[in-house]
Amino acid sequence: MLQQAWQYIVGHPDKLLEWTWQHLQIVLVANVIAAVVGVLLGVWVSGKGREQLAEGVIHAASILMTIPSLALFGILMGILYALSLPSIGFLPVVIALALYGLLPIIRNTHTALREVDPAMIEAGRGMGMSGVQLLLKVKMPLAVPVIMAGLRQAMVMNVGIAAIGSYLGAGGLGQPIFRGLGNYRKDLVLVGALTVSLLAIIIDLLMAGVERLTTPKGIRIGRKH
Amino acid sequence: MIRLEHVSKVFADGTEAVKDLSLHISEGEFCVFLGPSGCGKTTSLKMINRLIPITQGKILIQGIDTQQRNVNELRRDIGYAIQNIGLFPHLTVAQNIGTVPMLKHWPREKRRARARELLDLVGMPPDTFIDRYPSELSGGQQQRVGVARCLGADPPILLMDEPFGAIDPITRTKLQGEFLKIQERLQKTIAFVTHDIDEAIKMGDTIALMKDGELVQYADPATLLAEPKTRFVRDFVGADRVLKGLRLLRARDVMKMPKHVLRIDDSISQAVEALDARRRQWLPAVDDSGRFRGWVEREDLESSESLEEALTPAVTTASPRTPLNEALSMMLASATGAVAVLDDEDALLGLLSFGAIRDVLAADDESDRE
Numbered sequence: 001m002l003q004q005a006w007q008y009i010v011g012h013p014d015k016l017l018e019w020t021w022q023h024l025q026i027v028l029v030a031n032v033i034a035a036v037v038g039v040l041l042g043v044w045v046s047g048k049g050r051e052q053l054a055e056g057v058i059h060a061a062s063i064l065m066t067i068p069s070l071a072l073f074g075i076l077m078g079i080l081y082a083l084s085l086p087s088i089g090f091l092p093v094v095i096a097l098a099l100y101g102l103l104p105i106i107r108n109t110h111t112a113l114r115e116v117d118p119a120m121i122e123a124g125r126g127m128g129m130s131g132v133q134l135l136l137k138v139k140m141p142l143a144v145p146v147i148m149a150g151l152r153q154a155m156v157m158n159v160g161i162a163a164i165g166s167y168l169g170a171g172g173l174g175q176p177i178f179r180g181l182g183n184y185r186k187d188l189v190l191v192g193a194l195t196v197s198l199l200a201i202i203i204d205l206l207m208a209g210v211e212r213l214t215t216p217k218g219i220r221i222g223r224k225h
Numbered sequence: 226m227i228r229l230e231h232v233s234k235v236f237a238d239g240t241e242a243v244k245d246l247s248l249h250i251s252e253g254e255f256c257v258f259l260g261p262s263g264c265g266k267t268t269s270l271k272m273i274n275r276l277i278p279i280t281q282g283k284i285l286i287q288g289i290d291t292q293q294r295n296v297n298e299l300r301r302d303i304g305y306a307i308q309n310i311g312l313f314p315h316l317t318v319a320q321n322i323g324t325v326p327m328l329k330h331w332p333r334e335k336r337r338a339r340a341r342e343l344l345d346l347v348g349m350p351p352d353t354f355i356d357r358y359p360s361e362l363s364g365g366q367q368q369r370v371g372v373a374r375c376l377g378a379d380p381p382i383l384l385m386d387e388p389f390g391a392i393d394p395i396t397r398t399k400l401q402g403e404f405l406k407i408q409e410r411l412q413k414t415i416a417f418v419t420h421d422i423d424e425a426i427k428m429g430d431t432i433a434l435m436k437d438g439e440l441v442q443y444a445d446p447a448t449l450l451a452e453p454k455t456r457f458v459r460d461f462v463g464a465d466r467v468l469k470g471l472r473l474l475r476a477r478d479v480m481k482m483p484k485h486v487l488r489i490d491d492s493i494s495q496a497v498e499a500l501d502a503r504r505r506q507w508l509p510a511v512d513d514s515g516r517f518r519g520w521v522e523r524e525d526l527e528s529s530e531s532l533e534e535a536l537t538p539a540v541t542t543a544s545p546r547t548p549l550n551e552a553l554s555m556m557l558a559s560a561t562g563a564v565a566v567l568d569d570e571d572a573l574l575g576l577l578s579f580g581a582i583r584d585v586l587a588a589d590d591e592s593d594r595e
Contacts, residue, residue: 123311126276126384127325127374128300141315216315222360 004187005194016176020195023172026162027203030094031155034101038154039147041102042109043135054110061103069164072096077168093165100161101154108150112143145215152207159200163192173199226252226414227273227382232282234268234438242268244438245282250431252381253412257429259419261461265438266418270384273416274303286382301325304375304383304413308390310367312359318344318370319355325378343373346407365396372404376411385417389424398551401427405546422462426450426472427548434458447473471582476552477545479585480566480575486511489518489532496535497526507561509573510536517542517565517573542567545574549585552577 009016045054067075076095080087116139124134166174173196180188212220227250234243243265250256258266271277273284275296284291291299304325312321320327322343323336331339341351347369359367368389375383389397389404405428408415419425425432426446433443442454450470453459485499487510500508500523507522510532519538529535541555543566555564556579564577 117309117311119307119309119311120313122276122307123305123313124324126274126300126305126307127377128297128328129324130297133328138313218313218315218317218358218360221358222314 001186001190005190008187008191016191016195019171019173019175019192020199022170023159023162023174023196023199026090026093026097026165026170026172027155027158030097030158030162031101031151033094033098034105034154035151037098038102038105038150039109042106042147043113043140045106046110046113058103058107058110061106064099065103069096069100069161070167072099073164073168089169090171093162093168093170097158097161097165101151101158104150104153104157105147106150108146108153109143112146113139116142141216142219145211145219148207148211148214152204152211155207156200156204159196159203163196226250226254226287227416228285229269229273230283230285232269232272232284233280234265234272234277235280242438243272246435246438246440247282248433248440248443250414250416252414255408255415255417255428255430257417257419257425257432258435259422259425259429259432259461260435260441262420263437264435266420266433266435267386268438269435270386270416270418274300274305274384276300297328301328301378302380302382304377304380304385306371306375306383306385306388308387310371310388310391312367312370312374314359317356317358318362321359321370322374322377324374325380329378331378339377339379340373343376344370346376347373348403349373364392365400368392368396368400372400372407376413381414383413383415383417385415387419388417390419397424402544402546404428423472423550434461436461471549471553471585474549474585475545476543476547476549476564476566476577477574479549479581480545480577481581482573482575483509486573487521487532488512489536491532493526493529493531493535496521496532497523500526507563509565509576511573515573516571517567520561522561539565543577544568549577549582553582556582 041057044050045057073092073096076092077087080092085091120138120142121134124138129137162172163174163177166172166178173192175192176188177192177196180186180190180192229246229248232243232246233241235241246265246269258269260266268277272279273286273291275291279292286299286303313324316324319337319340322340323331326336326339337355340355344351344354349366349369354362354366354370359370362370368391371388375385389400392400401424417428419428429446431443431445432449434441434449436457442449442458444452449458450462450473453462485503485508487496487499487508489510489512491499496508500506505523507520510518510521512518517539519536521532521535522537525535525537537560540558540560541564543552543555543564545566545568547555547566552564556562556577562579566574566577568574
C-alpha cells in the first residue's frame, strides 16, 4: 500500500501541490484573521477593570472550541446562506478555522500582558509613558514570545481541522482523504494523511523559528543566563 | 522647589495612608523620607509624580500645582528610580537610559551621547556597557544603570524609592558613596525613600521621619539624633546613638597627617631610623608624586633589601567623604589598625586611627554629661 501511495505521489505531483497550496491558503488566511482579531481582543480585555470581561471572552472562546468541526461548518453554512453569502467552499471553512484559532491567541495575549512584571509598568508610567506607549514599547515586546506561542498552537491545530474543510468543497488535503474513503483507495487516504501531518510538522518548526526571531534579543539572552 | 500642602491620602479600602502632610524640600536639597513599613513614605513620594492620586491638599513643584499639569509631561520632568530597578529587559542599556529622552523626542544621536555621558558618571565604561542588555549586567551594574536612567533627561528633581534596596550591603555602601559624589556635583532636588536609618543619615541633608501616615520630625540628621522630638524618634534612630553619631562625621573631619611619611626610595636604614625615632611599628609610604603606596612595618625591614620589598599594600583606603563608622570597620580589617585617607588621585591626605575616633567619642560623652 505504501508503494501505491508513493506511486501516486510520483505520478501526480501537480495535484498534490495544488491540494497542499489550497490547504495552506485556508490555514494562512484563517490564522491571519484569528491573529488580528485575537490579539486585538486579547489586548482590549487585558485593560484595567476588564478582568470579568476577559474571563467571559476566554470562556466563550473555549466553548467555541468544543463545537465539533462538522457541526460548526453546518451552523456557519446556515448563517452564511441566510446572509446570502457563499455557504460552501472557502468562506465557511476559513471562518470556522479563524474561530477555532481565537482561543489560544486571546488566552496567550491576555496571560502574557497580565503577567508583565509590575515593576516594568511602574517604571514606564513613572517616567511618563502614556497608556499606548506603555503597551507598545514595554508590554507588547515582553508579551510577544507568549503570543507567538499561541499563534503557533492555533496554526498547527488548524492544519488538521482544515482537512475536514474539503467536505464543504474548500479543496485542500482533505480531498484525497475523502476521495480515498469513498472509493476504497487506501493509498489516497494515506497520501492525504501523511501530507497533512508533514505540513503540520513543518509549520510547527517554522513557527518555532518565528517565535525565536520575534523574541526581543535582550530576553533571549536573559534566558540563556 | 517641592512643596506639600496638607496632603492626605485615603485609599479605596478606607486606609489613611498619609495624614495632613506638609513639608517643603528646597532646591538642591536631599530629603529622605524615613520610617517603618506602612508609614506612608512611599505613598507620599508617589503622590509627587502623581502615580498615586492625592485625596486632599496639593503639591507644588516650582510653584506650580502638579494637578494643573499634563501628568505624562510632569513625570518626564521628574527623574524616577524604583526599588526593583525596573530596567526594561528587551532594551539595551543605551535605550533604557534614553527612555525619557525618547519620550521627549530627542534625536537618536543626542540620546546616545547622553547615555554615554551618564554611564561615565555612574562609573561604567560606555564602550563596554552601552549596547548590553540588563540580563548581561550584575545587580550592582543594573542599579547604576537605574540611577543613570533616572538622570536621563537631566531632570531638576529626582524621586527615588529605595533605589539601593535590592543589592548586597557592600555594593550598597559603595553605590551610596558614589551617588553622594554625583549629587555633590549635580545638586539635584531629591526625595528619597528608605526604611534604613543608616542610609537616611548617610545620604540625607534632611530627614522626614514618618509614622502611621504622619510626619513626626523633619530635621537634618544631626538634629534628629541629638534632639529627637518624641520617644518614637529616639527609639527609631536607635539606642547606640553615639556610634550612629560617627556617621555624621567624615574622615576629613578627624584625619591627621602623620609627623613622618616614608618615601618609597628611602633606604632601609633611613626607614629604621625614622621608625625608631618615633617609636612606631609602622609608617605609611608614598612615591615621588605623593601617591600612597602602602605600609612599611618594622619587622619586615630586617629581611628586606628595599622599602619596595618590605611594603605591605593597604587592604582598604578611605576617601575624605567616608563616614567614620565605615572607617571604623576598615580599621578592624587593617593590619596596622590605621586607615589611609586618599584623594581621587591617591595622594595621601592623612591617617585615621583608633585614637582619633576615641577622642571624638570621648568629646561626645563629655558634652552628654554637661
